[in-house]
Amino acid sequence: MIESWRWYGPFDKITLPEIAQTGATGIVTALHEIPYGEVWPTDRIAARKAEIQAAGFDWVVVESLPIHERIKRGEGDLSQLFANYRQSMANLAANGIHTICYNFMPLIDWTRTDLDAPVARGGTCLRFSAPKMAAFELHMLGRQAAEADYPEDVRKDAAVWFQQSTEQDRETLLHSIMSGLPGAYDRYDIAGLKRALHGYDGIDRATLRANYRRFLEEVIPAAEDLGMRFCVHPDDPPRDLLGLPRIVSDANGIAFALEAVPARSNGLTLCAGSLGANPANDVPGIARRFADRIHFAHLRNVRKDPDGSFEEAAHLEGDTDMVALIDALLAEERRRTAEGRADAVIPFRPDHGHELLSDIGRGTHPGYPLIGRLRGLAELRGVAAALSASHGAAQARA
Structure with missing residues (x-):
């Protein structure tokens, strides 16, 4: 190899x-x-x-x-x-x-929701949180059809996260989701992502x-x-x-x-x-x-x-x-x-x-x-x- x-x-x-x-x-x-x-x-x-x-x-x-x-x-x-x-x-x-x-x-x-999730013995890792992704889709994008894409327990956790989140938390989540794009182009804000x-x-x-x-x-x-x-x-x-x-x-x-x-x-x-x-x-x-x-x-x-x-x-x-x-x-x-x-x-x-x-x-x-x-x-x-x-x-x- x-x-x-x-x-x-x-x-x-x-x-x-x-x-x-x-x-x-x-x-x-x-x-x-x-x-x-x-x-x-x-x-x-x-x-x-x-x-x-x-x-x-x-x-x-x-x-x-x-x-x-x-x-x-x-x-x-x-x-x-x-x-x-x-x-x-x-x-x-x-x-x-x-x-x-x-x-x-x-x-x-x-796609990840966290770029620096803590690792047990030190350091950080990438993480995909289903509740955070659901919060992004349901509460930040307002995509109500996403109700069918996540089970009830995940939707409940998503609502709790969104209610407790700050504006900075939401900006960090958007940045994390956009970070998987490898080139210098096509990063989106919420309005731009909706249009796309x-x-x-x-x-x-x-x-x-x-x-x-x-x-x-x-x-x-x-x-x-x-x-x-x-x-x-x-x-x-x-x-x-x-x-x-x-x-x-x-x-x-x-x-x-x-x-x-x-x-x-x-x-x-x-x-x-x-x-x-x-x-x-x-x-x-x-x-x-x-x-x-x-x-x-x-x-x-x-x-x-x-x-x-x-x-x-x-x-x-x-x-x-x-x-x-x-x-x-x-x-x-x-x-x-x-x-x-x-x-x-x-x-x-x-x-x-x-x-x-x-x-x-x-x-x-x-x-x-x-x-x-x-x-x-x-x-x-x-x-x-x-x-x-x-x-x-x-x-x-x-």
């Missing part, structure tokens, strides 16, 4: 020399400064790649090449947007970058699926021609939010995505945390089922509460069996190697870490501190080394 690290380029307070000290060899990044829908110019890609290589890394995955909201809504003449997307793909391939992670979540990306949500009026799950299939039909043939690996990131959290359907939240959603255009280049980013937030998801089982189409892995863990809340756990301490998951990925690598596949080695990165020690107060991207992810990478590296040694010993005995 290729140990990699997400870096936000000029937006990141963590430097490439610091990342080098983690032992990671691959960088996962994007041109976050380019607005959605515009072409990524070849010279800008080349400049970013040269910067990464000069620091001793390979640019192993683009995360992400964002999809314009009009494509998700299926709105108007999309031919230019599709053409721009394919041109960006071609420009990346021309620079030797062949793996693209993306998502098809409508309007907002990963109206753009999705009438778009149900079936419509969003149809729009997603159309997107795949437009780009996967180009990915095949370019020798690219395209890998969808599951919804985070894996549930509908703000009245918007989310369609890649479980094994059925993944199967739809991969079967919509059944080509090897149409693959999956196996995100253990996103999938792990759904109590019905067997994450190692999903990894084994779709192993042949996994092009990239996000390894992190979550601890779930009965009311639908969850928080980021330490990488080996949450509800997902991380040892079993890594074992499944290593087994797939061995299978691909035996087949002689060029994509035998799967890049992974330690996803969302706790803010620990000098991380606290540094102001790094939420979920992407230095020390917390370094701890996660060290733990994951140890698991992979132990499993590989165990397999090697078993093979020697055989």
Whole structure:
């Protein structure tokens, strides 16, 4: 497995020399400064790649090449947007970058209600509170249809939180929910979010699926021609939010995505945390089922509460069996190697870490501190080394 690290380029307070000290060899990044829908110019890609290589890394995955909201809504003449997307793909391939992670979540990306929830032995973590999200939808947005999206006990807790909250508490909640958007664009205030949500009026799950299939039909043939690996990131959290359907939240959603255009280049980013937030998801089982189409892995863990809340756990301490998951990925690598596949080695990165020690107060991207992810990478590296040694010993005995 290729140990990699997400870096936000000029937006990141963590430097490439610091990342080098983690032992990671691959960088996962994007041109976050380019607005959605515009072409990524070849010279800008080349400049970013040269910067990464000069620091001793390979640019192993683009995360992400964002999809314009009009494509998700299926709105108007999309031919230019599709053409721009394919041109960006071609420009990346021309620079030797062949793996693209993306998502098809409508309007907002990963969503948390708390960016600095306390951790038992010190430090902070990201948290999704179902009552706070319900309070945001019901009492701040005034979306009364959300009554049907939350059970009664969560709605009661939401009302209590809202009644006791200050204006600063509500501003902090809005900021937290908006913080999952990775680029420099499309942050919303309450009025702006309401307007943006109206753009999705009438778009149900079936419509969003149809729009997603159309997107795949437009780009996967180009990915095949370019020798690219395209890998969808599951919804985070894996549930509908703000009245918007989310369609890649479980094994059925993944199967739809991969079967919509059944080509090897149409693959999956196996995100253990996103999938792990759904109590019905067997994450190692999903990894084994779709192993042949996994092009990239996000390894992190979550601890779930009965009311639908969850928080980021330490990488080996949450509800997902991380040892079993890594074992499944290593087994797939061995299978691909035996087949002689060029994509035998799967890049992974330690996803969302706790803010620990000098991380606290540094102001790094939420979920992407230095020390917390370094701890996660060290733990994951140890698991992979132990499993590989165990397999090697078993093979020697055989």
